[in-house]
Amino acid sequence: MTDLILHHYPSSPFSEKIRAVLGYKKLAWKSVTIPAIMPKPDVLALTGGYRKTPILQVGADIYCDSALICDVLEHVHAEPTLYPPHLKGVSRIFAQWADTSLFWAAMGYNLQPKGAAQVFAKAPPEAAKAFSEDRKAMSANMIRLRPGDATSSYRSYLRRIAHMAEEHDFLFGTDPCVADFAAYHALWYTRVQVPVMADILNATPAVGEWMDRIAAIGHGIHDKLNSADAVTVAKNAEPMPPGQNLLVDSAFQDDHGIPLGSAVTVTAETFGPEPTAGVLIAATRTHYTLQREDARTGVVHVHFPRVGYVLRKAEAA
Template sequence: MSHLILHHYPSSPFSEKIRLALGYKQLAWKSVIIPSVMPKPDVVALTGGYRKTPFLQIGADIYCDSALICDVLEHEQPEPVLYPPHLKGVARVFAQWADTTLFWAAMAYNLQPKGAAVLFAQLPAEAAQVFAADRRAMSGNMQRHRPEDATAAYRSYLRRIAHMVEEHDFLFGTEPCVADFATYHPLWFTRQCVPLMSEIFAATPAVLEWMDRMAALGHGRMERFSAQDAITVAAGMDPLPLVGDVFQDEHGIPLGSQVTIAAETFGTEPTEGELVAATRTRYTLRRTDPRAGTVHVHFPRIGYALRAVAG
């Protein structure tokens, strides 16, 4: 039985990034479907406040953000690689661009009124309003593209991606790397979730061919699992031991301090707990929940803010 538990929902683009990475590595995993909007009591029981999708659970360890999840999957199953040695730097930089700049241009294009109408066509009328209100709450003061600007930017980005995949099967060569998975998921949302909007691919057929190659990687070996069962797993286990150099101080906040960690831009709800690690690449909080027991919640450093809780 797999010990990887992915908490996600079908139309979540960042979840598709991870589902496809699981397929690339041919991993077995358990699937917990979570709500797309708040409230998310089962999610918060495990994460302590983080409510973005997806997150990965391994026993009593909770890994937030798809960038960190990719690192964890690489550790779990080193072959085939997401971070080829000769591309390690450029692949990470490109993936960060795709997860931010490309993603927000694509989603502003995808969810303009005619795209949103397709997405919510089979749902009750109030579903679109609830979703919009939820995402406004997550956005805070974040600057959003106007649809016209997003369309122009998305077209330009697709042309640039096309230039890359006209030369190779994948962005940087004959095999996919983390940059391919990060680039694919907002385009997948256009093609699969709001197909009316996929006319934008007409000028870049090479992008569609690359997307077909990516989709063929599949989703690995998935087993359905309930949220309550996932919480029971966490409650019945101890977090994994922390190994190596667990403290690189950049904030003057010592281990053992009560802190919050929150995303810097979208989905800024904080998670509070005891800081038990601050490595070169990630933070780890220990927290206890009445249902989930003691868990370690892990965040990447990049894109997240660490703050001490006032005494």
């Protein structure tokens, strides 16, 4: 199989989620470090608009959103599984909650002035301003929690996670599943990226012990790849045909009255409003695939999960 190429940056929490999954599955991967804020010319050459982090590249196939990337890695290497049969439903539902409600409460707490000051302590003042403006643009359609409300929610969520971690080594049993990795990354940001804010974890020692077990998994075997070289990889590859790529379902499911072959856009429901335009070549029960072409990459297939994304005909965008 073509190399797994992860486009990420070190302090990205959703990237930490995927790095830990790669470690759990003991997969080798190529590490492409991308900017935390715009401009991201190499990323946009690959995705056509989507600019959230991380993305996973396999040749000329581009997989967007950490939830979809987890599905891809499960298909690449089924054992150890992220989705144990007896937890297949609850683990996904928990992960979706963790990637949304838990994440935004945690980040609303983490990036209060004291936390933000630590993040940008070694950066020039304009860096903090640029980051703030970038994230403001990405969250234009969102209602964000105020720091006090975020703190209250985060404390409650930590207690609930502690109740689970007190019962087992991992949240649902003796082995981790997708729920563990989804819950871990926002808490990792508190502990590792803004340790000045990490006192909130002290009231739930079982959470810290569980986090230690996740951290001990590591990130797998990886080496560095230049961003421009990753674009060249796409240029020199052919995207996998629908039904033969790293997403296991292939049957067309039409919930929009949009036939395959239509010009469409796919946009995140909330955070990250930038649309990706292309030709719809797959719409299955779990994902969309757009075919698009860029002068630098040639023809690529860009994949999105259905959940959390909006499909529209291009003329109605």
